[in-house]
Amino acid sequence: MRQSRTLYDKLVDDHRVRSFDAADSALLLYVDRTVLNEYTSPQAFTGLREAGRSVWRPEAALGVVDHVNPTAARRVRAMPDPGGQKQTDYFHENCRDFGIELYDILHPLQGIEHVVMTETGRVLPGMVIAAGDSHTTTYGALGALGFGIGTSDIEHYLATQTVTYSRLQTLRVEVTGALGPGVAPKDVVMALIREIGAAGATGFAIEFCGAVIEAMSVEGRMTICNMAVECGARGALVAPDDKVFAYLKDKTGLTAEAWRDAVAVWRTLRSDPDALFDRTVILDGARIEPMVTWGTSPDQALPIGAVVPDPEAEPDDAVRRDLKRALDYMGLTAGMPLEAVAIDRAFIGSCTNARIEDLREAADVLRGRRIAEGVRGMVVPGSSAVKRQAESEGLDKIFSEAGFEWRQSGCSMCLAMNDDVLAPGERCASSTNRNFEGRQGLGGRTHLMSPAMVAAAAIAGRLTDSRRLDR
Amino acid sequence: MESFSIVSGTAAPLPAANLDTDVIMPKRYLKGVDREGLAIGVLHELRFDADGRPDPAFILNQPGWTDAAFLVVGPNFGCGSSREHAVWGLRQLGIRALIGTTYAGIFYDNCARNGLLAVTLSPEEIASLLVLVSDAARNRLTIDLPAQTLTTADGEIHFNIDANLKLRLIEDLDGVGATLKDADRIRAFEAAYHAERPWLASGRRSSY
Numbered sequence: 001m002r003q004s005r006t007l008y009d010k011l012v013d014d015h016r017v018r019s020f021d022a023a024d025s026a027l028l029l030y031v032d033r034t035v036l037n038e039y040t041s042p043q044a045f046t047g048l049r050e051a052g053r054s055v056w057r058p059e060a061a062l063g064v065v066d067h068v069n070p071t072a073a074r075r076v077r078a079m080p081d082p083g084g085q086k087q088t089d090y091f092h093e094n095c096r097d098f099g100i101e102l103y104d105i106l107h108p109l110q111g112i113e114h115v116v117m118t119e120t121g122r123v124l125p126g127m128v129i130a131a132g133d134s135h136t137t138t139y140g141a142l143g144a145l146g147f148g149i150g151t152s153d154i155e156h157y158l159a160t161q162t163v164t165y166s167r168l169q170t171l172r173v174e175v176t177g178a179l180g181p182g183v184a185p186k187d188v189v190m191a192l193i194r195e196i197g198a199a200g201a202t203g204f205a206i207e208f209c210g211a212v213i214e215a216m217s218v219e220g221r222m223t224i225c226n227m228a229v230e231c232g233a234r235g236a237l238v239a240p241d242d243k244v245f246a247y248l249k250d251k252t253g254l255t256a257e258a259w260r261d262a263v264a265v266w267r268t269l270r271s272d273p274d275a276l277f278d279r280t281v282i283l284d285g286a287r288i289e290p291m292v293t294w295g296t297s298p299d300q301a302l303p304i305g306a307v308v309p310d311p312e313a314e315p316d317d318a319v320r321r322d323l324k325r326a327l328d329y330m331g332l333t334a335g336m337p338l339e340a341v342a343i344d345r346a347f348i349g350s351c352t353n354a355r356i357e358d359l360r361e362a363a364d365v366l367r368g369r370r371i372a373e374g375v376r377g378m379v380v381p382g383s384s385a386v387k388r389q390a391e392s393e394g395l396d397k398i399f400s401e402a403g404f405e406w407r408q409s410g411c412s413m414c415l416a417m418n419d420d421v422l423a424p425g426e427r428c429a430s431s432t433n434r435n436f437e438g439r440q441g442l443g444g445r446t447h448l449m450s451p452a453m454v455a456a457a458a459i460a461g462r463l464t465d466s467r468r469l470d471r
Numbered sequence: 472m473e474s475f476s477i478v479s480g481t482a483a484p485l486p487a488a489n490l491d492t493d494v495i496m497p498k499r500y501l502k503g504v505d506r507e508g509l510a511i512g513v514l515h516e517l518r519f520d521a522d523g524r525p526d527p528a529f530i531l532n533q534p535g536w537t538d539a540a541f542l543v544v545g546p547n548f549g550c551g552s553s554r555e556h557a558v559w560g561l562r563q564l565g566i567r568a569l570i571g572t573t574y575a576g577i578f579y580d581n582c583a584r585n586g587l588l589a590v591t592l593s594p595e596e597i598a599s600l601l602v603l604v605s606d607a608a609r610n611r612l613t614i615d616l617p618a619q620t621l622t623t624a625d626g627e628i629h630f631n632i633d634a635n636l637k638l639r640l641i642e643d644l645d646g647v648g649a650t651l652k653d654a655d656r657i658r659a660f661e662a663a664y665h666a667e668r669p670w671l672a673s674g675r676r677s678s679y
Contacts, residue, residue, distance in 0.1 A: 017656060018653065021634070021635070039501055043506055051647070083502025124671070134553045147577075148577045150558070150577055150580060150581035151581075152585065153580065153584065159647045160654070198550060199546055199550070199575075202575065232575060232576065322488050322545075417502075438493055438494065442516070
């Protein structure tokens with residue numbers, strides 16, 4: 001075993017049931033918990049049924065309906081879409097038959113799986129959590145190694161409590177200094193993705209560190225870990241600190257003694273001072289500005305004050321072709337200021353940016369203002385608990401008075417598997433994580449940005465620098 | 472799952488970077504509870520026009536490539552959502568192997584679980600291969616997985632692949648069955664792991 005280890009290697013070593021190779025890179029990895037959703041799990045359960053297998057540890061799984069459910073004000077179990085209905089019916093049957101707890105659409109704790117898992121205290125430092133959704137990386141904010149898996153691996157997990165795993169390389173991302181006023185965690189991760197590219201961390205687990213990360217709230221760290229997958233990282237960690245312990249204190253239900261023992265161990269979960277990383281990237285926090293995407297890949301992002309790039313300036317043929325295609329899809333022309341891009345829709349939601357802090361950040365911008373004529377704004381809280389919290393703080397009124405629709409929780413228009421979709425050609429300022437072609441609806445155009453930037457864009461009716469709106 | 476040994480077929484160039492799983496398998500094909508009927512969904516917006524007719528401009532609809540068994544792809548293929556439907560669909564469309572420089576992690580694992588070989592070559596090798604397979608007269612390849620070679624009209628290319636993954640593709644292993652042979656080892660690990668971490672052992676359900 002290596003003398004000095006990174007936090008990532010400690011977590012992997014702690015969960016190694018066995019190695020498959022001499023280099024200790026191919027492993028059978030023990031997984032502490034999972035969360036299941038209705039659309040990536042059905043075939044996994046069918047596989048178990050057909051092979052006559054049971055679930056190894058049903059109490060270590062939670063089912064949450066989040067992707068296909070409508071977000072209209074009045075909740076009912078019936079889905080307007082027969083496919084969604086079939087998936088949720090089968091999900092109910094599977095959770096019941098295999099003894100897995102389910103937060104269905106009418107459950108008071110329903111929400112987006114990654115929001116629910118953290119806010120109910122199911123994610124603890126030192127855990128490994130694998131789940132059938134790529135944004136499982138979110139859990140790194142609490143010092144847990146979370147990563148997305150496919151349906152075959154869900155079946156493997158359910159039957160064995162393990163996954164076969166290839167050890168990743170480690171990438172240390174240090175964000176130095178301090179963020180300027182009005183610069184959000186979303187801007188930090190978008191600046192990173194732009195810097196290293198959409199495949200920049202493929203094959204790596206990221207450890208975020210530095211003064212900016214230390215100063216960042218736990219929810220802010222969730223945002224950056226959540227989006228680390230958009231630069232290819234299959235895991236993103238922040239060493240757990242007192243902020244994390246304070247975040248968890250009232251959520252775990254542990255006895256005082258168990259809590260004390262746990263925290264003592266959790267404090268050791270950090271990279272050794274002389275641990276070697278395979279690669280290091282340093283970002284100067286003071287230079288990060290509010291970011292927006294202009295294209296169809298999350299790395300096609302720029303500071304809001306920039307102009308749409310010119311493909312002709314790109315020397316590489318393949319890259320130039322991709323840029324042209326992105327501009328064509330997005331209906332933009334080279335040289336156009338990003339702040340001149342008019343929007344039709346504003347969406348605040350998703351596992352990236354629909355936690356209570358995100359809603360507060362957007363509401364701060366919207367307080368006492370109205371969104372522009374012709375813009376349709378939607379707020380979809382990350383969970384039912386977030387929704388209730390926001391209502392207790394009066395945020396729902398701020399959103400409604402500004403002209404936003406206040407809706408029920410779910411994944412909603414982040415991936416538009418329910419009835420919340422962009423029409424072809426509609427342009428949306430979005431707090432989500434992906435601006436892929438067709439992501440928010442066939443032919444829809446997505447610009448990613450922080451919740452405050454979405455709010456500002458809704459007010460201006462076009463992409464705009466939220467820092468110009470005094471709060 | 473079909474095992475993979477030596478496979479010959481036509482290769483089609485698909486050079487775009489960051490082709491994500493939303494494009495490979497659009498969301499409207501994700502409403503099933505089984506793995507059936509996904510071939511139609513593969514790259515649907517690229518393959519078909521607004522009226523659902525094959526778009527003659529797209530490579531897989533052109534004479535010489537309609538029966539492609541291999542795709543030569545751009546970097547970071549399969550990024551985005553964890554949806555395994557993308558891989559199931561590619562297999563149902565008759566795709567046996569992908570040849571590219573980098574693949575997104577979850578997608579790469581999903582390929583391995585479903586008998587879809589994802590070959591990794593250098594950017595230079597991919598650039599030449601893209602030119603080669605864009606010529607309908609020279610777009611046939613043979614992939615020999617045991618020998619780890621890819622034979623083209625221009626010669627032979629060696630590729631590297633993880634030994635366990637190679638074995639899995641050749642032998643068509645039942646991954647769950649193989650792991651369950653280690654059940655005692657997993658149980659022993661689990662007992663020791665939880666004993667050291669009493670705060671996890673309760674496995675408590677949330678009563679929040």
